[in-house]
Amino acid sequence: MKKIFAIAQKELSVYFRSPIAYVVLIVTIVIFNVFFFAIIDNNEEATLRDIFKVMEFLFVFIIPILTMKVFSEEKQMGTMEFLMTTPTQNNEIVLGKYLGVLLFFSFLIILTIPYYGIIEFFSRPDRMAILTGYIGIWLEGAFFISIGLMVSSWTKSQIVAAILSYLFLFLVYFSSLADKYTNGVVKAIVKYSNVMTHSENFIVGILSSSDLIYFFSGILFCLVMTRISIDTKIWDNV
Amino acid sequence: MISVKHISKQFGVCEALKNISFEIPSGEIVGFLGQNGAGKTTLMRILTAYLPPSSGEAFICGENILSHPVGIRRKIGYLPENPPLYSTMTVKNYLRFAARLKDVSVKYEKAQVDHVLSECHLLEVKDHLIATLSKGYKQRVGIAQAIIHEPEVIILDEPTNGLDPVQIQHVRQLIRRLESKRTVIISTHILSEIEQLAQRVLILKKGEIVADNAIEQIVVSDEKKQLFVTVKGKEEMIEQAVKEANDVKQINIKFLEDDLFEVHLENTNNVSHYNQMIQSFLKYQVKIVSMREKKNSLEEAFLKIHK
Numbered sequence: 001m002k003k004i005f006a007i008a009q010k011e012l013s014v015y016f017r018s019p020i021a022y023v024v025l026i027v028t029i030v031i032f033n034v035f036f037f038a039i040i041d042n043n044e045e046a047t048l049r050d051i052f053k054v055m056e057f058l059f060v061f062i063i064p065i066l067t068m069k070v071f072s073e074e075k076q077m078g079t080m081e082f083l084m085t086t087p088t089q090n091n092e093i094v095l096g097k098y099l100g101v102l103l104f105f106s107f108l109i110i111l112t113i114p115y116y117g118i119i120e121f122f123s124r125p126d127r128m129a130i131l132t133g134y135i136g137i138w139l140e141g142a143f144f145i146s147i148g149l150m151v152s153s154w155t156k157s158q159i160v161a162a163i164l165s166y167l168f169l170f171l172v173y174f175s176s177l178a179d180k181y182t183n184g185v186v187k188a189i190v191k192y193s194n195v196m197t198h199s200e201n202f203i204v205g206i207l208s209s210s211d212l213i214y215f216f217s218g219i220l221f222c223l224v225m226t227r228i229s230i231d232t233k234i235w236d237n238v
Numbered sequence: 239m240i241s242v243k244h245i246s247k248q249f250g251v252c253e254a255l256k257n258i259s260f261e262i263p264s265g266e267i268v269g270f271l272g273q274n275g276a277g278k279t280t281l282m283r284i285l286t287a288y289l290p291p292s293s294g295e296a297f298i299c300g301e302n303i304l305s306h307p308v309g310i311r312r313k314i315g316y317l318p319e320n321p322p323l324y325s326t327m328t329v330k331n332y333l334r335f336a337a338r339l340k341d342v343s344v345k346y347e348k349a350q351v352d353h354v355l356s357e358c359h360l361l362e363v364k365d366h367l368i369a370t371l372s373k374g375y376k377q378r379v380g381i382a383q384a385i386i387h388e389p390e391v392i393i394l395d396e397p398t399n400g401l402d403p404v405q406i407q408h409v410r411q412l413i414r415r416l417e418s419k420r421t422v423i424i425s426t427h428i429l430s431e432i433e434q435l436a437q438r439v440l441i442l443k444k445g446e447i448v449a450d451n452a453i454e455q456i457v458v459s460d461e462k463k464q465l466f467v468t469v470k471g472k473e474e475m476i477e478q479a480v481k482e483a484n485d486v487k488q489i490n491i492k493f494l495e496d497d498l499f500e501v502h503l504e505n506t507n508n509v510s511h512y513n514q515m516i517q518s519f520l521k522y523q524v525k526i527v528s529m530r531e532k533k534n535s536l537e538e539a540f541l542k543i544h545k
């Protein structure tokens with residue numbers, strides 16, 4: 001446990017010492033701001049529904065930037081050999097890194113809370129829907145991060161990690177576009193695997209176990225895959 | 239202490255290590271010597287449980303490396319070929335991070351960090367970002383992280399590679415100072431390195447151990463000692479004197495000036511201390527001006543092995 005925190009802490013300190021963190025924070029907030037006021041302007045509805053939609057769309061583009069270097073850079077710099085020759089379990093390495101990115105991501109989400117304040121101030125929003133909405137997009141981000149982490153564990157190259165992460169995130173995010181062209185079982189699979197099928201429910205205030213299972217099993221799967229690729233040092237063998 | 243039994247390692251078709259076996263007792267300083275690609279790094283990575291061997295077993299302090307990787311790593315301090323440093327961290331934060339991952343208890347963490355900072359002469363840069371350090375400093379930070387948990391075994395992969403002579407001197411002094419109770423393994427492709435640091439050398443060639451000897455043994459063993467004596471006297475007398483000394487064989491007599499000659503002798507008997515020869519010179523009234531013994535360097539031994 002101590003080591004998980006040590007790695008998470010290191011991960012955060014590396015973020016805040018690199019320009020990436022600040023660029024991501026600033027870009028996110030600026031874009032978010034623009035959308036926020038645009039949405040508020042032509043929509044009197046006092047929920048964060050559209051705001052959450054904008055957030056999850058942003059995450060698809062931002063999260064690969066946060067995760068691409070998590071393992072790739074360690075391998076590139078040779079520090080992976082350091083981590084793996086200390087008496088640290090591979091589980092602790094994976095969880096420490098996951099926690100690090102998750103904390104940074106949570107910080108990003110916390111930065112949006114003032115916007116909730118604005119809405120609360122001017123109207124009477126559906127508090128329950130906002131709470132579940134936050135839970136939903138947080139879980140969605142956590143899922144995206146686990147995908148990015150897994151991809152980053154496969155390769156030494158940050159660019160390759162970023163491109164593959166985009167590929168996977170686009171698949172789970174935009175696969176709803178294939179809805180029209182499929183039918184039967186395929187349609188059902190496409191629908192179930194699409195991330196918006198599940199985040200939608202959270203955003204409108206529905207907390208269902210099937211959606212929770214979707215996110216938790218997705219995260220677990222990606223973390224186990226990450227662990228396996230570290231165990232086998234897959235980046236050395238491909 | 240360290241026991242390696244029939245270790246082999248293949249990378250696809252490349253056989254990096256072929257049936258390697260050796261033992262290293264506690265407290266010994268051993269050098270792995272070999273050209274690039276000989277398998278030094280691979281061997282070290284197997285000893286640190288970073289890479290699994292394709293076949294064979296290795297034990298450290300009686301524990302099998304494969305079955306107790308975490309326990310083994312607690313006993314090993316390892317400096318990989320490229321010092322594994324985080325450029326955006328300060329030296330002190332990096333060492334603190336290393337201490338945490340290496341199970342240094344929170345209580346001793348600060349003391350231990352301070353200890354290695356001073357042992358590796360890093361106090362003046364402790365708050366600098368690692369990215370800003372010179373190569374010599376970076377290497378010392380690498381060694382500092384390797385020893386921070388007071389490991390029983392220290393494994394250093396080419397610790398002086400790419401440093402300038404002054405930095406090399408610093409790193410060597412640091413390695414020599416590592417307490418004598420520790421077992422130290424150093425790899426290098428530079429011979430003088432081993433001669434200066436190690437007590438024993440394992441020479442690797444294309445994944446095989448081609449020599450495993452104490453340094454003195456390798457240097458002395460298969461060559462006779464060469465002696466150069468500058469003497470003053472008549473040439474016939476000198477020749478006569480050499481003839482009478484059974485322990486030495488005359489190779490050459492070189493005329494220097496007037497009645498000064500340099501006699502090149504070869505010792506045929508390793509135990510002899512040239513007493514016979516000196517007495518015989520005295521008998522023939524040949525004056526000894528100076529004597530110098532030429533030791534075979536490890537380099538010559540090495541070149542022979544690699545012929």
Ligand SMILES: Nc1ncnc2c1ncn2[C@@H]1O[C@H](COP(=O)(O)OP(=O)(O)O)[C@@H](O)[C@H]1O
Pocket residue numbers: 236249252253254272273274275276277278279280281
């Ligand atoms: N991860 C790897 N994949 C494939 N071949 C490797 C790998 N690591 C080392 N080798 C090969 O194994 C041999 C020994 O390499 P190495 O142990 O690095 O030698 P040294 O450290 O003595 O220079 C070399 O021929 C090298 O190409």
Ligand SMILES: [Mg+2]
Pocket residue numbers: 275278279280319395
């Ligand atoms: Mg090497």
